[in-house]
Amino acid sequence: xxxxxxxxxxxxxxxxxxxxxxxxxxxxxxxxxxxxxxxxxxxxxxxxxxxxxxxxxxxxxxxxxxxxxxxxxxxxxxxxxxxxxxxxxxxxxxxxxxxxxxxxxxxxxxxxxxxxxxxxxxxxxxxxxxxxxxxxxxxxxxxxxxxxxx
Amino acid sequence: xxxxxxxxxxxxxxxxxxxxxxxxxxxxxxxxxxxxxxxxxxxxxxxxxxxxxxxxxxxxxxxxxxxxxxxxxxxxxxxxxxxxxxxxxxxxxxxxxxxxxxxxxxxxxxxxxxxxxxxxxxxxxxxxxxxxxxxxxxxxxxxxxxxxxx
Numbered sequence: 001x002x003x004x005x006x007x008x009x010x011x012x013x014x015x016x017x018x019x020x021x022x023x024x025x026x027x028x029x030x031x032x033x034x035x036x037x038x039x040x041x042x043x044x045x046x047x048x049x050x051x052x053x054x055x056x057x058x059x060x061x062x063x064x065x066x067x068x069x070x071x072x073x074x075x076x077x078x079x080x081x082x083x084x085x086x087x088x089x090x091x092x093x094x095x096x097x098x099x100x101x102x103x104x105x106x107x108x109x110x111x112x113x114x115x116x117x118x119x120x121x122x123x124x125x126x127x128x129x130x131x132x133x134x135x136x137x138x139x140x141x142x143x144x145x146x147x148x149x150x
Numbered sequence: 151x152x153x154x155x156x157x158x159x160x161x162x163x164x165x166x167x168x169x170x171x172x173x174x175x176x177x178x179x180x181x182x183x184x185x186x187x188x189x190x191x192x193x194x195x196x197x198x199x200x201x202x203x204x205x206x207x208x209x210x211x212x213x214x215x216x217x218x219x220x221x222x223x224x225x226x227x228x229x230x231x232x233x234x235x236x237x238x239x240x241x242x243x244x245x246x247x248x249x250x251x252x253x254x255x256x257x258x259x260x261x262x263x264x265x266x267x268x269x270x271x272x273x274x275x276x277x278x279x280x281x282x283x284x285x286x287x288x289x290x291x292x293x294x295x296x297x298x299x300x
Binding site: 004006017055117130135139 | 151152153154156157159160161163164165166167168169170172180181182185204205206207208210211214257259260261263264267271272273274275276278279280281282283285286287289
């Protein structure tokens, strides 16, 4: 199916881009670290176990990435205000600043790349993707927490 | 930008789906392992170093995932026909069979989800994504091997 192939291509390119952006955060970081910092910025503070669930990566990969980001001073560990024995993760001031710089550059590229497109095409693509995403959400709502279809 | 948000949502959903599909391959596997087996199936045999470059993940993550897939009997290591001292990776017969079953189910779901869409909308979405992917490829062609824009 042609649509499936184009979506696959988009996903592969996006992974390659994440890897490159991670290198801009710090030369030692990989694509998973970029995704992790990004998620903490958008939805943090989070516990490490929340990251495992949301990123779909195994616990040891997430622990290693978190330790690395903490060592580099890009992520802070603090006591969970809800449960003082647990720890939550947030981007450090430096981590948030580096991420913001990268996002600004990305957004400017997007805008420049799409400046040649008729605005109606950009709107149509956004609309169709929104409908596609809603299809996916509707399907996921049919699947219970145990992963079984109802 | 609305388009950027919808693409971000698609990527996040796709990561969550990869994690679930990995669990269908084997309960111990994560989303990175699914992506790795899928890449080996589509473009293998590959050396571990090729996987590092293509997946944008760090060497230790890839080594661990490969070792895990080999232990589970889903990936085979063989001597590289070009350089007998090196090793290449391919899905085992069992690995390829499990992946094919999962892909068949996914394809059937796609077709059923999209069966309500006018075929002109499916074609428009594929066309617009193709144009978006070409934009990205054109940009990447401007970036040299050292990661610097020309």
